[in-house]
Amino acid sequence: MDTGADTGMVADWETLRSLVGLTGQPTIAPVAVSADVVSMWCVAMGVTDPAYVDGAAAPPAMLDVWSMVGLDAGIGATATTDDPHHRAYGMLSEAGFTGVVATNSDQSYDRLLQPGDQLTRHTTLASVSDRKRTALGEGHFVTTESEFRDHAGDRVGTLRFTVFKFRPVSGGPGGGDSGAPSPERPRPRWNADQAWHWEGLRDRELRIQRFPSGRLVHPPQVTDPATGEPAGGPETAGHHDWVVASGDATLHSWTVTRHPPHPAFPQPNVVGLVELAEGVRLVTNVVGVPPERLAVGMPLVLDFHETHEDVTLHRFRPVVPPRHDRRRPADEVAVGDRLPLTPIDVTVDQVTGGAVATRDPQDVHHDPAAARDKGLPDVFMNILTSTGLVTRWIGDWAGPGAVLDSVRIGLGSPTHPGDLLTLDGSVTSVADGSTIEVAFTGRTERGTHVHGTATVVLPDSGPTSASGSGG
Amino acid sequence: MLTNARQTAIVGIGATEFSKESGRTPMRLAVEACLAACADAGVDPSQVDGMSLFSMERNHEIEVARNLGIDELRFFSMVNHGGGGGCATVAMASMAVHSGAADYVLAYRAFNERSWRRFGTGVAGHHTGHEADDVSYSWTSPFGLVTPAQWAAMFATRYMHDHGATSEDFGRIAVADRRHAANNPAAFFHGRPITLAEHQESRMIADPIRLLDCCQESDGGQALLITTLDRARDLAQRPAVIGAAAQGVAGGQWMMRSYYRDDITGLPEMGVVARQLWKSTGLGPTDIQTAMLYDHFTPLVLPQFEEFGFCGPGEAKDFIADGAIEIGGRLPINTNGGQLGEAYIHGMNGIAEGVRQVRGTSVNQVDDVTNVLVTSGSGVPTSGLVLTTEGP
Numbered sequence: 057m058d059t060g061a062d063t064g065m066v067a068d069w070e071t072l073r074s075l076v077g078l079t080g081q082p083t084i085a086p087v088a089v090s091a092d093v094v095s096m097w098c099v100a101m102g103v104t105d106p107a108y109v110d111g112a113a114a115p116p117a118m119l120d121v122w123s124m125v126g127l128d129a130g131i132g133a134t135a136t137t138d139d140p141h142h143r144a145y146g147m148l149s150e151a152g153f154t155g156v157v158a159t160n161s162d163q164s165y166d167r168l169l170q171p172g173d174q175l176t177r178h179t180t181l182a183s184v185s186d187r188k189r190t191a192l193g194e195g196h197f198v199t200t201e202s203e204f205r206d207h208a209g210d211r212v213g214t215l216r217f218t219v220f221k222f223r224p225v226s227g228g229p230g231g232g233d234s235g236a237p238s239p240e241r242p243r244p245r246w247n248a249d250q251a252w253h254w255e256g257l258r259d260r261e262l263r264i265q266r267f268p269s270g271r272l273v274h275p276p277q278v279t280d281p282a283t284g285e286p287a288g289g290p291e292t293a294g295h296h297d298w299v300v301a302s303g304d305a306t307l308h309s310w311t312v313t314r315h316p317p318h319p320a321f322p323q324p325n326v327v328g329l330v331e332l333a334e335g336v337r338l339v340t341n342v343v344g345v346p347p348e349r350l351a352v353g354m355p356l357v358l359d360f361h362e363t364h365e366d367v368t369l370h371r372f373r374p375v376v377p378p379r380h381d382r383r384r385p386a387d388e389v390a391v392g393d394r395l396p397l398t399p400i401d402v403t404v405d406q407v408t409g410g411a412v413a414t415r416d417p418q419d420v421h422h423d424p425a426a427a428r429d430k431g432l433p434d435v436f437m438n439i440l441t442s443t444g445l446v447t448r449w450i451g452d453w454a455g456p457g458a459v460l461d462s463v464r465i466g467l468g469s470p471t472h473p474g475d476l477l478t479l480d481g482s483v484t485s486v487a488d489g490s491t492i493e494v495a496f497t498g499r500t501e502r503g504t505h506v507h508g509t510a511t512v513v514l515p516d517s518g519p520t521s522a523s524g525s526g527g
Numbered sequence: 528m529l530t531n532a533r534q535t536a537i538v539g540i541g542a543t544e545f546s547k548e549s550g551r552t553p554m555r556l557a558v559e560a561c562l563a564a565c566a567d568a569g570v571d572p573s574q575v576d577g578m579s580l581f582s583m584e585r586n587h588e589i590e591v592a593r594n595l596g597i598d599e600l601r602f603f604s605m606v607n608h609g610g611g612g613g614c615a616t617v618a619m620a621s622m623a624v625h626s627g628a629a630d631y632v633l634a635y636r637a638f639n640e641r642s643w644r645r646f647g648t649g650v651a652g653h654h655t656g657h658e659a660d661d662v663s664y665s666w667t668s669p670f671g672l673v674t675p676a677q678w679a680a681m682f683a684t685r686y687m688h689d690h691g692a693t694s695e696d697f698g699r700i701a702v703a704d705r706r707h708a709a710n711n712p713a714a715f716f717h718g719r720p721i722t723l724a725e726h727q728e729s730r731m732i733a734d735p736i737r738l739l740d741c742c743q744e745s746d747g748g749q750a751l752l753i754t755t756l757d758r759a760r761d762l763a764q765r766p767a768v769i770g771a772a773a774q775g776v777a778g779g780q781w782m783m784r785s786y787y788r789d790d791i792t793g794l795p796e797m798g799v800v801a802r803q804l805w806k807s808t809g810l811g812p813t814d815i816q817t818a819m820l821y822d823h824f825t826p827l828v829l830p831q832f833e834e835f836g837f838c839g840p841g842e843a844k845d846f847i848a849d850g851a852i853e854i855g856g857r858l859p860i861n862t863n864g865g866q867l868g869e870a871y872i873h874g875m876n877g878i879a880e881g882v883r884q885v886r887g888t889s890v891n892q893v894d895d896v897t898n899v900l901v902t903s904g905s906g907v908p909t910s911g912l913v914l915t916t917e918g919p
Contacts, residue, residue, distance in 0.1 A: 239652075242673065244665035247657045274787070275666045309688070309791065311680035312734040313671050318651055321671040329681055329786050337787050339681075341670045347734065352688040369669055 065187070065223075066151040066196075072144055072184060079180040080139030082205075085122040087415070089114050089173040097121065100406075100413035101444035104379055105451055114169040116460040117447040119204060119213045121440060122169075123177045124415035140181040141200045148221040153195045155430040156418070157470065158439035160199075160218040164462035166211055175212065178203045182216070191469070192431060195222030224431030241320040241363050249287075250276045252296045257368045260360045263298035264336055272299065274336040303358030304333040305372055312347045322501040330356055330372055341371040344399030344478040346499065373399050373476075380455035386490045386514040393483040395453045395494065400445060402437060402475040402500070410441030436470035437477075442498065442506045449479045450494055450510055457515030461491065468504040475500040490514050529771050529807040531625035533919045536759040536766035537617065539568025539752030540879040545715055545870030548642040549746035556748035557586035557637035558594045564750035569763030570631055575752075577602035577629030579620040581612030583873070586637055602629035606774075608782060610823065610904030611796075613874035614912045618772035620753035630754060636875040637748030645744050646871075649674030667784055676741055676824060678783040679906060680733040683826035686792040687735060690841035692829060694735055698726035700825040700860075701739045701867055703853045708864025711890045715745060716868045740825040742866035749875040751882075756918050765916075767885040770898065771807035772912035775799030783906045792841070794827070797834040797902065800911040805836075808913050810898055812837045815913075817884050817893040818858060818900040819877035822865040827905035835900065854891050862891035874903045881914045 066072055087093060091111030097118055098109050108115045145156075169175075185197040199218040206212050246254050253276060256263035265273045267280035267287065276296070279286050287296050309329040317323050328342040328350075342356065356372035363369050374397045400406070411421035419426035421438045428434075443465050451458060471477050481496030491513050498506040541563025543549065543556050565572045572595040578588035580603070588603045602623040606612035613636070620632035640646045651673040654661040672678060686692055705721045708714035721739060729738040759766035777795035779788040788795070805811055812835060820831045829843035837858065838846035852860045863869040863880035870876055881899040883889040902911040 241671075242651045242664075242668035244669045245654065245657055245661045246665060247662060250662060250665070275663075309681050309685035309786075310734075311672070311677055311684060311736075312731070313674075313677050314734070315730070315732045315738075316648055316674070318671055318673065320651075325671040327667075327670050327672045327677065327681070329685075329791075339667050339670055339672060339784075339786060352685065363669065367669070 065153075066147060068147065072147050075140040075144055075181050076184055077181065078140040079178060080137070080141065082176045082178050083123065085175040085177065086125060087122055089122060089169045089171050089175070091171050093121070093415075094118065094171075097413045097444065100409045100441070101448045103448045103451070105456070107456070111171060114171075115444075115447065115451075116165040116168065116213070117163065117443050117463060118169070118414075119163050119165065120177075120202070120215050120217075121414050122175050123204070124440075125417050126415040139179065141179055141198065144181055144184055144198055145221065148196055148198070152223045153221040155192065155195065155222040155224045156219050156420075157192065157222070158217065158219050158467060159197065160216070160464075160466050161439050161443060162216040162462070162464040163213060163443070165213045165460065168459065169212060173212070174207050175204045178205070190220065190222070192220065193222045193225045195220050222431075224429070239319050243364050243367055249278050252298065254367070256298070256300070257360065257370060258366070260368065262301040262303070262358055262370050264301055264332070264334055266297045266299050268297075272334055272336050274338050299334065301358060302333050305330040305356045305358065307342065307350065307352055307354045307356055308337055309352060310342060310350050312350075326350065328356070328372060338370070341369070342373070343371050343476055344373040345397060346478070346480060349397060349480065379452040382455060383457050383515050384455040385516060386486055386492060389483055389486055389492055389514065391483055391486060395450065395479070395481040395496070397478060397480050398449050399476050399478045402471050402473055402477050404435070404473045407435050407437050407441070407473055410444065411438050414438060414440035414444065416440055432470060432472075434472040436472050437505075439465060439467055442467065442471075445477070446479060446496055446498060446506060446508070447510065450481070450496070450512060454512050454514060459513045461511040461513050463508065463510040465506060465508040467506055469500070469502040471500050471502065471505040475502065477505055484509065490516070529773065529803065531621050531769075532771045532807040533768055533915070533917070534625050534756055535621040535753060535769045536756050537751050537769065537878070537882050537914065538754055538759045538762045538764060538766055539564040539566075539570060540882050541565070541567050541750045542713070542876065542879060543637070543748045545713060545745050545747040545872070545876075546641075547746060549639055553638045553643070553748070554586050554590060554594070556639070556746070557591050557635055557750075560635055560637055560748035560750035561591060561595060561633050564633065564635075564752045567764060568752045570752060570754075572596060573598070575631045575633050576600060577620060577623050577632030579604055579606075579616040579623070579632050579634040579753075581606040581609065581616050581636070581873070583609045584636060586635075591633075591635070602632060606910075608904070608908040610821065610873040611907035611909040613821075613878060613903040613910065614772055614901055615774045615903065615910035617751065617753060617769060617878060617912055618774060618910060621769050621772055624753060624755050630758070632753045633750055634753065634875070635748065635750035636873050639746045640871065641744040641746050647674055647676065647741070647744055649677070663781065674733070675783060676736050677733040679824040679827055680736045681784075681786060682791055682906065683735050683824075686826060686829065689792050690844065692844045694727065694737065695723060696829065696844040696847070697735070697740050697825040698723045699847050700822060700828045700852070701726050703847075704822060704861045704865040704867040706853055707859075707862050707891050708868025711864050711869060714864040714869040715743065716864060736824055736826065739867075742823045742871040745870040745872060747870050747872055749872045749879055751875065751878060765886050766918070767882040767914045768916065768918055770810065770913035770915040771804045772910065773800050773803035773807070774908070774910045775803070776908045780908060782908070785906070792830065794830045794834050794905055794909075796907075796909050797831055797905065797911070800902070800909060801835045804900075804911055804913050808898075808915070810913060814898050815858065815900045816896045816898060817862055818860050819863070819865070819881050819902070820860050820900075821874050821877065821902045821905050821909075822861060822867050823871065823904070825867070828860075831902055831905060854893070859891070859893050862889050862893065877901055878912070881912075885914050885916055
């Protein structure tokens, strides 16, 4: 929400504004493009495309990784050069806007980078907004525009980048989570007839009751409905037999619980009636599928999550197809084609490993205490990792020979370890016979984490080399 | 074959006003409704010697009997499973008076379901023990499936998928009910019909169930007085003969969560009821002039037409098209406005409307009524009855 031109918190607002439009000294990237750094980035993002894993070229989305100072520099957000944008960051920090989150990144690429390329970055302070209020608190949006040039002086890519410098709200995350205890999710109750099922879930296995006749039944019963025999057979009544579900299932029916909202559940909460491959049904939660993409018959796969100290529940997520392993020429793509729904577990490893692999020194991506000091509940994913994951997912769908031409990313709610980040998108244009645009969102239970568009140059249908020459 | 078919009658109906806030206790509502039913029939409350209740009734028969000044109750029963038991209270009363267990039996429902405890908020936080009843909710509540609308929605999604029904088809039930309610001064939604477009614009409650697919919790009381047909002929009103009244549970039965049957788009327990009613009365779908079909959620009205044979499985969307279920159509339903339009009194008000149709006193009177079908809760262990003008 715009609070107008109230800029009183910044001591010398006029000086700050006078920096806008100025370009700093060119900076030489601290590392040259190298197969080793590419390899580490590919591991962090899950890239398996041999065009990159083998080290012949760097994934385009690594453009500004080369100019990042890296975690080992240990200087965090407080780089103090005389460059206009660093001076702007510094003046805002001094005024109390110590928090920083990236909000937008628009990258475009002129060519693929190869090992040995040594980049130089030219950065202009493009704008500093009036004071704004967001869910994180009050602050200023600062936008820079950078060009990256190779040793010959030729431009290889551009980056328009916006951060929000904000005053952290004390006492917790800016998202309004006051820390008040929320009502507990209804817990399952069991007795001796079903305890084995719930014990199995705690061991992360989904157990289906099996009777001596071989019949599988869920929910459990004390006798075989076909034969009247007690569970476990006449000699062993009280002992329960089961099979462990393979985890493969299809969606038989579903609903989205909206009103009245129950505070222990995310909104919207998807409840599915799934049919297991073994032939029995069970009610569960479906995660990683936006309500508009739910469909009877869709394949799902088992997952588990702890909901209480002594309770683990099953839940199901969409099946993610493997990387497309053949060329996908543009004439096989149409506007409206959907990319596969892809849920990604946001873990500590993913967040901190992503920060390291993108050479991002910000402490809020690897130090939980630092993140809390800056008003967030935990470390959160940096924009370069979000960009890496989105572009990897698009590349896996696009298949061999497809080359990313540009990507525009906007960040919404931060994503933290424990979240499930689900990527969803569709083709929004097919132009020039080979260039397509994909619009995407990445959502967690907290809301939309990332949204944007990417342009990709698809290969010809002919059998030429998979590692293209760039757009 | 039920031996009490056409041997008993509903002779009195009585209700309080229906509202969102009655301003008095449920016990007062129960007593007012019972007294009104006795007055309607011309029976002194002291003659009542039986009470027939269904579960979730919190005004127990002994409390009401004390208030009515009844010295002896010779018959009293409580049918399980909430809204499924409405017509079953009449079945129990009919069997009781036919067998001689009692002479005059009151059946009733009275509550402040809106201004006191709202029924639609569900069962989260309930069922904290370890008996079978508690455990049965462990397969649904931990996943956030806790309200009646949510339970019903799971059937509705699959019904749409298997039979090609749409949200508009559900909406046609709501439009019909609200059209009828608009003519009914006693209805919650008197003078407030809706269009299909308004239905489509109403917000989602539990996909695919929208706000206007749902009945609204109500305050109010409704009572019925049942006796033998012989006695009925000497009372104040034209008897609504109980052609037959029956209960039904089918294989794989759960309370609104019968999700493990091969086909979850039907209501086989309603089929159990239907077969008994048709067999005992010798009637069939073409003999019915109007029907009061349990309508807490519109999607569960459609399979009732199918279970009773008004149309084939999955064909209800075609059967209800073109105003067939509205006044003037081939089978007007819920002429009081139903639970979507008049009030949600767990179906007891629908039985009372069936009585008015037989008497010829409905505000939306159907021409030449001889037989009326009434059903109780759908998706639960249920019951139904046929009311008729004809005695033996």
